[in-house]
Amino acid sequence: MDDRKGPDLTIVYKIRPIGDPHPGTDTCADQDTSRLNDMSSLTTKLACRNLHQYLSDLPPAILDALYENPATCMAVLRELPELAKHYIMRILFVDTPIAVPAVSSWVTKDAKNDHKEAINILCELRIWAQLSLKGGLPAYSLSDMFRSSLKKALLGGGHLNAAGAQLEPDKHAKTPDSLEKYASERWEVLLHYLVGTQMAAVSGDIKDLLIQCGLMKIGEERDNVFITAKGFQFLLLDTPTQVWFFILEYLEWIRKRGMNLVPILKFLFELSFTSLGMDLPSDGREEHVIQCLQHLREIGLIFQRKRTSRRFYPTNLAINLVNRQSLSFVNAKSKGFIIAETNYRVYSYTTSDLQYAIMSLFCDMLYRFPNLCIGQMTRESVQMAVSHGISAEQILHYLRANAHPDMLKNTPILPQTLEDQVRLWEMERDRLVYQEGVLYNQFLSQQDFELLRNYAQELQALVWQNEAKRYMVVNKLAHDQVKKFWKKHKRDNT
Incomplete structure (x- = not known):
């Protein structure tokens, strides 16, 4: 050379x-x-922020616009720490700023940490603002917009709904039981699509959202999508947390599409203060809210007979969204139903098609009976799950989280040989x-x-x-x- x-x-x-x-x-x-x-060694963690964390990250202009809505102020007040609630109610009817030393005197020395946390949250949410009195003395002032809207929510005034329209009695009114059943069925369709059930189908918008938030990924063929490790962890959450996480991702999705976030957030807060079986008008609402209503209808937060219907019914998923109360319908995941043996067989005592589909992600399904399905964990089935982003630790966590009461008596809950083998099968792919x-x-x-x-x-x-x-x-x-x-x-x- x-x-x-x-x-x-x-x-x-x-x-x-x-x-x-x-x-x-x-x-x-x-x-x-x-x-x-x-x-x-990394494991995918779902970052599920609470209402305070989400609102504090919004631009100040959006946050100030949200406080024009009484329902928003009530929802924010409900989620604040107890001491922060006390501070707001104490100065709600006091129009003048309150000096910082005066506020500090409201608590004892033992509660200084709680006091500091409450003040920080109120300032981050722009409910309180810091200013200086004459002579330079620092003080706190309650937001005028928040004060006005909260007074309206507590004392009455304004329309019950943002549209302000009145509805005639519905001849085909939905009962609370039928709304709960509808919400459960529609949400399970989304979860079935997540685990790859053939019969489950969602719209293109929901599919794009699942991919954007990392719950699913596109396969080698453009039309194929698969659940990710993040998506599998999503399945392990309780239903209220699943809905809350999904709505937070949905709000980020609509912002990227250029939709107006303020009326949509006001609409969601409005839904959280309705009661099950109560109908609301769809007429008179903004275009972006109408689009949001159709998305919520697809995942079970809203019942509407058809797109052109003048009324809709919030379901328990929407009503319990902000306060994230426990839902009343029976959730199969809340009861232990899985028995795993040392021969890597998994017995699932459930009638849920969804649980059967979840098990099929990491098991070769052998038998299915009316109230029991049996699967076999093999090297190939576990490695197939790992190739789709599901880790061995997530599989083991799912088995422990849904362990049958008889298995919970064991220490450890799962046989050690099963745990070791699943981890070894995962490591084989990384040699x-x-x-x-x-x-x-x-x-x-x-x-x-x-x-x-x-x-x-x-x-x-x-x-x-x-x-x-x-x-x-x-x-x-x-x-x-x-x-x-x-x-x-x-x-x-x-």
Whole structure:
């Protein structure tokens, strides 16, 4: 090779067994192994914010606009800490600012931490504002808009609903029981779609939302979508938490689509102060609220006979949304129904099609009876679940969380052999690591090889080396920088 040229460069994929670095590799390879071990130990966590955390992240203009709605102020008040509620009610009818020392005197020394937390929350939500009195004394002032709307909510005034329309009695009024059944069925359709049930179908908007919030991902074929590790963890949540998480993701989704968030949030707060079996008008509402109503109708928060109907009924999912009270309908996941044995067989005493579909994500289903389904956990079934992003720990957590009362008597709940085998099946897929890099070879001298290798080490970009054959692999992202260094070195020597 001509001495004026650099080493030969080839893009390669470095395959290295985990925990068994190639002889002659340097500390950079050990760092790669450490990073991979860290990655394998990560578990997907659902970030489910509460109402206070969500509202405090909104722009001030949106937050101020929300406080024009009495229902919003009541919902915010209901979710505040007890001490914060006391502070608001204490100065609700006091129009002048309250000095900071005066507010501090309202609590004893033992409650200073609670006092500080309450003040911080009130200020973050822009309910209280800090200002200075004459002479520079710091003080707190209650938001005029929040004060006015909360007075209206507590003392009466204004329309019951945002549309302000009045409805005639419904000849086909829905009963609370029928609304609960409808809400349960519609929400289960969403969960069935999440686990891949063939008969379950959702609209394109809901499908896009599931992908955007990370509960599902697109497969190799564009039409195929699969549940993710985050989605599997979503299935383990109780129904009120599932609905709350989904609505938070839905609100972010509509913001990205350019829809007006303020009327939609006001609409959701309005629903939370209705009662089961009460009907509301759909006429007179904003266009974006009408679109939101159809999305909520699809997932069971709203019952509406048809899109053009002038009335709709909030279900228990919508009414209990903000305060997240326990739902009254029976949830199969709340009762233990699973027995797992040391031969990796899983017995599920349930009539729920959804639980059958969840089990089929990591089991080969063998038998199904009216109140019992039997599955077999195998190497192939567990590794298929892992390939879709479901971790071994999430599978084991699902089995523990739904363990039959007879299994709960055992310590530990699951057989240790089953737990170990599931983890081993997961680790089998991670014995090899594929890392893209650039191969440098055909060095004319050992000095040139060592110079370039040392530089790559300084960048922490050296993936692999063979000093005897003068081979080295550099991380592809650092290739341009290493190449520039080599050209500069040759140019300076020339």
